[in-house]
Amino acid sequence: MPESVSTPDPSLLSINTATVRQQWRLPDIISGCAALGIRGIAPWRDQVAETGLKEAAQRIRDAGLLVSGYCRGGMFPAIDGAGRRAARDDNRRAVDEALTVGARCLVLVVGGLLKDGEGRIASKDLAGARSMVRDGVGDLLEYSRSAGMPLAIEPLHPMYAADRACINTMAQANDLCDELGDDGLGIAVDVYHVWWDRELKDQIERAGDKRLLAFHFCDWLVPTRDLLLDRGMMGDGVIDLPLIRSWMERAGYRGAHEVEIFSANDWWKRDPVEVLRTCIHRHQTVC
Ligand code: ZN
Numbered sequence: 001m002p003e004s005v006s007t008p009d010p011s012l013l014s015i016n017t018a019t020v021r022q023q024w025r026l027p028d029i030i031s032g033c034a035a036l037g038i039r040g041i042a043p044w045r046d047q048v049a050e051t052g053l054k055e056a057a058q059r060i061r062d063a064g065l066l067v068s069g070y071c072r073g074g075m076f077p078a079i080d081g082a083g084r085r086a087a088r089d090d091n092r093r094a095v096d097e098a099l100t101v102g103a104r105c106l107v108l109v110v111g112g113l114l115k116d117g118e119g120r121i122a123s124k125d126l127a128g129a130r131s132m133v134r135d136g137v138g139d140l141l142e143y144s145r146s147a148g149m150p151l152a153i154e155p156l157h158p159m160y161a162a163d164r165a166c167i168n169t170m171a172q173a174n175d176l177c178d179e180l181g182d183d184g185l186g187i188a189v190d191v192y193h194v195w196w197d198r199e200l201k202d203q204i205e206r207a208g209d210k211r212l213l214a215f216h217f218c219d220w221l222v223p224t225r226d227l228l229l230d231r232g233m234m235g236d237g238v239i240d241l242p243l244i245r246s247w248m249e250r251a252g253y254r255g256a257h258e259v260e261i262f263s264a265n266d267w268w269k270r271d272p273v274e275v276l277r278t279c280i281h282r283h284q285t286v287c
Contacts (some may be wrong), residue, residue: 005242008257010262013283014040014068016260017047020275021269024052027059029272029279034063037117042069042214043101045094057101067216068256069152069188070094070103074165075111076136079122084132086140087111095144104255105152105213106144106174107188108137112163121162129166140179145184146150152213153177154188157196159227170194174211182211189248190216191193192231195239201247209252217241217287218261229264233278235286245287257283 001082004277015038017029024032026047033041041060048056052273060067078084098106108167111132114123123129137151144151153173157167173187182258187207194200204212219237245257259279267275 001243002082005246008245008283008287010037010284011204012040012255012257013038013280014042014066014256014258015043015276015279016042016069016071016258017070018185019140019259019267019279020272021047021260022264023270023275026056027104028065029247030056030059032272032276033065036280038272038276038280039282040066040068040258042067042071042103042107042256042258042260044071045097047155048101052186053097053100060101060131066256067101067103068258069105069107070098071095072107072154073140073151077111077114077132077166079114079116086135087136089138091136092143095140095147095149098149099147102173103149105150105186105188107152107154107155107214108248109156110137110165110167112161112166114174126166126275128159133166134176137176137185141185143179148184150184150186150213150275153185154190155193157193157249168193168197169197170207171199174203174206177207177211186211186213189213189244190218191239191241191244192216195220195244200244204244204247204251207251209254212248212251212253213255214258215245215255216246216258216260216282217283218259226264228268229259229262229268231263233261233263233267241287244260259283267280
């Protein structure tokens, strides 16, 4: 930890449930976090559905956990009207679920190029996909604003532009907030996706406290062996986490530090209590 940056407040640590999803179901994750004194959680929809929405919400409340975000909505581009309506309905349900679990925001992974019915990429029109995303977010905002659930656009690393998200930088996310209005719309800053961006500091400042809705932690491993499932534990990679945190705090961010690690060959194979204890320790020592 550099001396210029203070140790993070331990109560800000939140666990994105993807981090131990291979070892535990949601009720175990909730009780495991509570038992270790972790105060926040960010559940995924499939895990909530498996437990049952009402029961999941009740267990989270009973454990006294804050919900730093709900994962996830988005995937707006669709090849036809039926697909767009399905995405719209599903995103509205995600807003409702996020309200039920008491989430601070619904995280949006916005989707990439158009896919056909079998999930194969069906178009090279990246600009077209981005305008579908703009329209989709704009449409969902009408619903989420009246429901009172903030939407957090998560820019994803450009390696996912084709298949997961064609919003790839903080600047793009800020532009979208400018265009659609940032009442109930902001950004989820995930260090894994944006650490490399030379505009990161400026774009965090541009976003400011109002738009900075979530802050996700992990680390970038060298070498990275899988585009999706080889994220590192904080401190094991090359991201200057205290530096990025200092930019977030200077911009006014006071929210959770959410650990989100997809790690098929390492952390998903370890004892989940060891994983959570490591998150607690690394949060205090390298974040
Ligand atoms: Zn994330």
